[in-house]
Amino acid sequence: MPDPSAPGDGPDAADVPVPAIERLFRDEYGRCVAVLVGTFGDIDIAEEAVQEAFTTALDRWPDAGVPPAPAGWIITTARNRAVDRLRREASRGNRHAQAGLLTAPGEPAEEGPVQDDRLRLMFTCCHPALSTAAQVALTLRLLGGLTTVELARAFLVPEPTMAQRLVRAKAKIREARIPYRVPADSDLPERVRSVLAVVYLVFNEGYAAGSGDRLVREDLCAEAVRLGRLLVELMPDEPEAVGLLALMLLTESRRPARSGPKGALVPLDEQDRGVWDRGLIAEGQDLVRQCLRRGRPGPYQIQAAVNAVHSDAAVAADTDWQQVLRLYDQLLAVAPGPVVALNRAVAVAEVAGPGQALALLDELELDGYYVFHAVRADLLRRLGRVAEAATAYEAAAALTDNRAEQDFLRHRRDALPQGDRSLSR
Structure with missing residues (x-):
């Protein structure tokens, strides 16, 4: 049998750009870690092994080319690295390493697990023994591949605080021997709120990327929708799971119109609604109607209903803002x-x-939330308070690390009437 960690000779066997490997990391990191956690029962071992595998890919693939099944290559290479590490530590009498070797199967890990490893990992991270903040942060780290910097930004905390939160959460899982499994039906209700929050935040980070040049991270949007569908399948009688899926589908339906040809942000009222995905809209609206028939409204269902109102309007001027306001009153x-x-x-x-x-x-x-300043800037612009609006646009741009959002906000600032704007410079 050939060495599974050797580079393949696939069709991309020359000059693999580093961004392509980084994109694979974003797309597959969560699945790779989930498979390795299932194999070894240890989050730190899984994360370290997957990171080492991607480092090896960065070293080898630019010269040797991408293997035919890159995700499978990463999983197999990571598994081999983990086994090598555990053998070294087991030879020194490390009982934890010996236990890890006992749980590792003799055959190489398959690329596609029989059951959904990511869902099991999600429920592991959302165990009630952890704080809600730790549950959400850890799951976003392990399943969404978000960096500590991105998580700190999402939670509006310093990076060292987030790093410590992640370390403590993983230690708690290890010390409390929290099982790696989807809980029994009787345990689901107390865990579902955190799980839904995780999926929602993964989708939000994908739909409005917190950093980088891309406005949208399609990989995270797709992963959140996939997990949302799994949760509805797992818990069909949970209206908030249905509501969250509806919310994501209706929001995702607008993505084709949300950016221009060069990636520029297009706000809702200026979007070409003819390119909205009508299939996703129909599915999302059907789920909203299901929620309404149940009569058990919750935050995700109400937000989905808001988006359903927007999707009903053929043009922005037709939006039923009275209905939107009533829904926000309820929310x-x-x-x-x-x-x-x-x-x-x-x-x-x-x-x-x-x-x-x-x-x-x-x-x-x-004051630390860029959307607050962006909304405030738009209101000031409409009121003719040009200098204050310019200052607010700049404040909003300074609080986001996403290049497309920065460009949009500064374009709006520069499009203001050229009166006395000295206060904003």
């Missing part, structure tokens, strides 16, 4: 919070005018 009652209040203020601006909406924003404490 604010069910899940109060400053971000919900910010979104409600956008609807208020369309119904009652920018002045009333701006007064609502002035009551919110979201």
